[in-house]
Amino acid sequence: MKHMTEQELIAYREGVVEQRAAISTHLAACHECREELERIEVVLAALDTLPVPDPGADYGRRVWQQIAPRLPQRPEAWWQVWFQPRRLGAAGAIAALVVAAFLIGRMTRRDTRPDNIASAEQVRERILIVAVGEHLGHSERMLVELSNAEPSNPAQKQVNISAERGRAEDLLQENRLYRQTALQEGDTGLASTLDELERVLLDVAHSPAEVTPKQLEAIRQKIEARGILFKVRVVGKELQQRQEAAQPAPAQNDSRKKERNKV
Amino acid sequence: MNRMPQSIESAQAIAASDALAVERTLAGERDAFRVLVERHSHNVFRLAFRMTRNQHDAEEIVQEAFLRAYQKLGQFAARANFGTWVYRIAANYAIDRMRQKQKEDARRQAPGPQDADGIEDDPVSRVPDAAPTPERLTQSIELRKQMENALAALSHAERTAFVMRHWEGCGIEEIAAVLKLNSGAAKNTVFRAVQKLRLALQPLVGTSTQARAMGTES
Numbered sequence: 001m002k003h004m005t006e007q008e009l010i011a012y013r014e015g016v017v018e019q020r021a022a023i024s025t026h027l028a029a030c031h032e033c034r035e036e037l038e039r040i041e042v043v044l045a046a047l048d049t050l051p052v053p054d055p056g057a058d059y060g061r062r063v064w065q066q067i068a069p070r071l072p073q074r075p076e077a078w079w080q081v082w083f084q085p086r087r088l089g090a091a092g093a094i095a096a097l098v099v100a101a102f103l104i105g106r107m108t109r110r111d112t113r114p115d116n117i118a119s120a121e122q123v124r125e126r127i128l129i130v131a132v133g134e135h136l137g138h139s140e141r142m143l144v145e146l147s148n149a150e151p152s153n154p155a156q157k158q159v160n161i162s163a164e165r166g167r168a169e170d171l172l173q174e175n176r177l178y179r180q181t182a183l184q185e186g187d188t189g190l191a192s193t194l195d196e197l198e199r200v201l202l203d204v205a206h207s208p209a210e211v212t213p214k215q216l217e218a219i220r221q222k223i224e225a226r227g228i229l230f231k232v233r234v235v236g237k238e239l240q241q242r243q244e245a246a247q248p249a250p251a252q253n254d255s256r257k258k259e260r261n262k263v
Numbered sequence: 264m265n266r267m268p269q270s271i272e273s274a275q276a277i278a279a280s281d282a283l284a285v286e287r288t289l290a291g292e293r294d295a296f297r298v299l300v301e302r303h304s305h306n307v308f309r310l311a312f313r314m315t316r317n318q319h320d321a322e323e324i325v326q327e328a329f330l331r332a333y334q335k336l337g338q339f340a341a342r343a344n345f346g347t348w349v350y351r352i353a354a355n356y357a358i359d360r361m362r363q364k365q366k367e368d369a370r371r372q373a374p375g376p377q378d379a380d381g382i383e384d385d386p387v388s389r390v391p392d393a394a395p396t397p398e399r400l401t402q403s404i405e406l407r408k409q410m411e412n413a414l415a416a417l418s419h420a421e422r423t424a425f426v427m428r429h430w431e432g433c434g435i436e437e438i439a440a441v442l443k444l445n446s447g448a449a450k451n452t453v454f455r456a457v458q459k460l461r462l463a464l465q466p467l468v469g470t471s472t473q474a475r476a477m478g479t480e481s
Contacts, residue, residue, distance in 0.1 A: 010457045016435055016450050043461045046468040052312050060301030067326050074291050075336035208362050
């Protein structure tokens with residue numbers, strides 16, 4: 001008879017197992033597995049004896065008395081979050097894109113002749129190029145600063161990366177929008193780079209505000225392993241060239257997109 | 264599994280009453296938030312204490328969780344459960360706080376009057392009153408210290424996953440959301456926590472008599 005693994009028995013005990021009925025049937029028939037489960041039970045039962053102090057029947061009232069003087073008259077409305085200074089940049093970029101997309105949409109609807117459709121697409125792509133180029137520049141600067149971060153005082157064992165973490169949170173929101181837009185535009189090469197950048201930004205945004213040199217090194221290695229700084233620079237440079245090129249021909253435009261999609 | 268509601272009806276009634284309190288608070292009636300604080304403080308305290316094993320820390324986490332909940336109330340989706348939501352805020356804040364404390368402890372390094380596990384009082388004062396014999400008393404103190412140490416040795420994610428699942432009866436999805444993991448990884452975290460606790464404590468609690476010595480079994 002094949003016995004249950006420790007993982008299966010713990011999952012069964014903690015109620016997070018999918019094949020519960022099958023394990024129950026096995027336990028009914030298998031003395032060894034029952035004994036193993038009992039050994040797990042004994043440890044957990046001992047842990048259950050650890051006391052939790054009773055804060056008292058009036059605890060809720062005391063908590064209210066302690067926090068009430070610190071509460072503003074009204075909670076923040078959901079949209080006010082976007083007007084916090086550190087989020088204004090992201091909110092501005094997103095608002096600009098929404099307005100641009102709306103205007104382009106109107107232009108496209110008014111005149112659907114092939115020439116004008118092509119022109120609207122070029123405008124849309126140029127807006128994307130400018131916005132994404134800036135976004136990549138900001139991301140690159142943040143990653144470089146993070147890679148060079150050191151304790152402010154050599155005696156300190158922790159490195160404060162809260163500023164980079166805050167910037168990564170903001171960049172993450174912009175990044176998601178640009179990645180989706182790039183996908184809609186069929187620019188899979190750009191979308192792929194943004195996707196990789198998003199994972200790195202996510203790691204940084206979820207890091208603690210202060211890290212040990214070892215943790216920081218792990219973050220650096222992740223950045224390095226993905227080669228994200230190099231990719232960001234290459235794509236950023238290419239976008240800059242495209243931005244500088246005046247009125248590129250649609251055929252040339254497409255061929256560049258296709259080239260990047262191959263990367 | 265203390266967080267489980269008494270019945271579906273009572274859980275629904277509480278959720279409806281919570282939703283009303285949230286609505287009134289958002290409408291500018293600040294005192295309506297008091298209902299939510301008074302109703303959920305005990306549950307949040309229990310979670311925070313089990314995560315930190317320190318009453319002072321737990322009380323601060325409770326206050327901070329409700330302050331943050333109030334500030335973010337506009338982002339709270341009306342369909343969600345306020346109790347679960349504030350619980351999640353508290354768990355996240357407790358994790359941040361544990362990390363911070365770990366760094367501060369590492370910085371200080373010198374052993375102070377506090378134990379590594381953050382328990383300030385004299386171990387003897389923590390002995391259950393009903394401990395029947397000096398032998399059992401000694402066993403009980405030692406076992407309890409070992410259990411506190413074993414919990415403290417878990418990573419923050421493992422301790423959070425264990426507390427939320429084993430003691431608080433939270434669903435895997437809820438744990439996954441707090442730990443920012445997928446549900447498979449959250450399940451593995453629960454597993455790793457129990458495995459480590461077992462490894463540390465099995466030799467001490469090999470027989471059920473020892474568990475009885477803790478005074479929980481009749």
